[in-house]
Amino acid sequence: MDIAERVLNGDRRAVARLITMVENNHPEVRELMRELYPHTGKAHVIGITGAPGSGKSSLVNKMTGEYRKRGKSVGVIAVDPTSPFTGGALLGDRIRMQSHATDKEVFIRSMGTRGSLGGLSRATSDAITILDASGKDVIIVETVGAGQSEVDIVNSSHTPIVVLVPGMGDEIQAIKAGILEIGTIFVVNKADREGVERVLVDLEMMIDLAGYGEDEWVPPILQTVAVRNEGIKELVDTIEEHMKYLASTGGLDKRIRDRVRAGLKDWIREEGVHIVLNNLKEAGEYEPLIDKMVKREVDPHTAAVDAIKRVRNR
């Protein structure tokens, strides 16, 4: 049985190994992903983002527990682009692993930034496909939201959630536009802390001002204290409501199409650059072009457009 078949049978080791192959850009990965792709599209993908220190790891941990109580299997992907500096994901991972280590219906994996620009977004997308194919009912993707590619990851989930904490009041004024573009559910975690009223009022005002239409999903604001498991049941209820809303309004189809569009774009970027550079190299034109650019005889934009056109005209 090849590794793709074993993934389809829900074999945990095969899942782990294939994700590692994805991260390492193993040459057989594309063929294996092609085998899995027709068997995907069944999982409910939840995206969670928020500032460092907002308690996302604990929240995801408790949500996992709640979904398990409801009989759903869960895959967790913790995306940490900051890991070369903070080591944060590693620590969060260890905490999570302890809670669900013996549960075969939970699969947890962190992914850091290795490889090229855009590589993390593609690798995460592949990891979602793998967990989906392995039969996980719910896939939670957690990121620190530290860059456009991470925002894209969260935005391409079915249910993107933004986590805030008390004490961010002043900042919210400045970030309005950014977080409204993302969140379909807002969670104020650590809601037992001072300043919670201020965050709630600011969020409510922000949502009011956005002027949602009658048939639109108005992002609900929930309060949680993840470490004490408070508000988690309500959060999962709300996520399920959002999924029903999406399914009943055709919004689900739109989100699926958006995700497919983003995936296509990522791959055109990645493969396009390979094809164009390889063409330049095969023609012996690559180093001479770099020489010209170093001498400032041609600017990088002009050089790139020319290189793409030459590939097309060959």
Place this chain on the structure above:
Amino acid sequence: MDIAERVLNGDRRAVARLITMVENNHPEVRELMRELYPHTGKAHVIGITGAPGSGKSSLVNKMTGEYRKRGKSVGVIAVDPTSPFTGGALLGDRIRMQSHATDKEVFIRSMGTRGSLGGLSRATSDAITILDASGKDVIIVETVGAGQSEVDIVNSSHTPIVVLVPGMGDEIQAIKAGILEIGTIFVVNKADREGVERVLVDLEMMIDLAGYGEDEWVPPILQTVAVRNEGIKELVDTIEEHMKYLASTGGLDKRIRDRVRAGLKDWIREEGVHIVLNNLKEAGEYEPLIDKMVKREVDPHTAAVDAIKRVRNR
């Protein structure tokens, strides 16, 4: 006089406006950048990265002061990919602006994540070109190092600097490889804090183990207390030494070539995706392809490679 000519004359408002045009992807930008490009390559570009909270803003502020004392004009670009959540860059910017607001030889600008994947790295590269063309002697690019694209930005400077703080001892064990790839100078900021010995020892051991050759630049480790201006003079001296080392060994040419290569790649990615998608759309094949992908009849990688090949064969 067009805006490019005004930039070449060092007009601050023109510089600010052109950077805004870059951020907004204004249609005239490419032509203007082409005008500037032959007049660049003179500035010394310094990259600074480190975890949030390591005091990078203060450090850059004091370095700017030191360079001004030495009669050099300074441009600062603060790249903050996390800004939709933390608002950090804005705050740091305000602090910096106050110190150098009346100095015409200092230009400070922050750039956040707006636009497409890879857009930030391109926009930063353009901003460096603009400041270089406007005659700034030194350009300091600061990022929180929160993603591959930010690492690329720092790595493509002449002198990449990694900032650490005491209390990170345990993490350094886990991040060895990552930071050694980047730093040519290591700065331990907030060096008056407890735990400084531990960070210094860990860094020294890490550099020892890397086994640098006799003629190689061995990354020096410096201590600073930026808020009290301690160690800043020594840091700037060391940066100047590194630049002399680069110039005398041919390392400078290599770094310049590397930066040019990275710029070409960025633009091939960006323009490639436009060209391929436009071709699909013009042929009326885009939406049908998305349909097939949504039905899981074709996987995104296969679809992307086919789309690129079809462009080439037309």
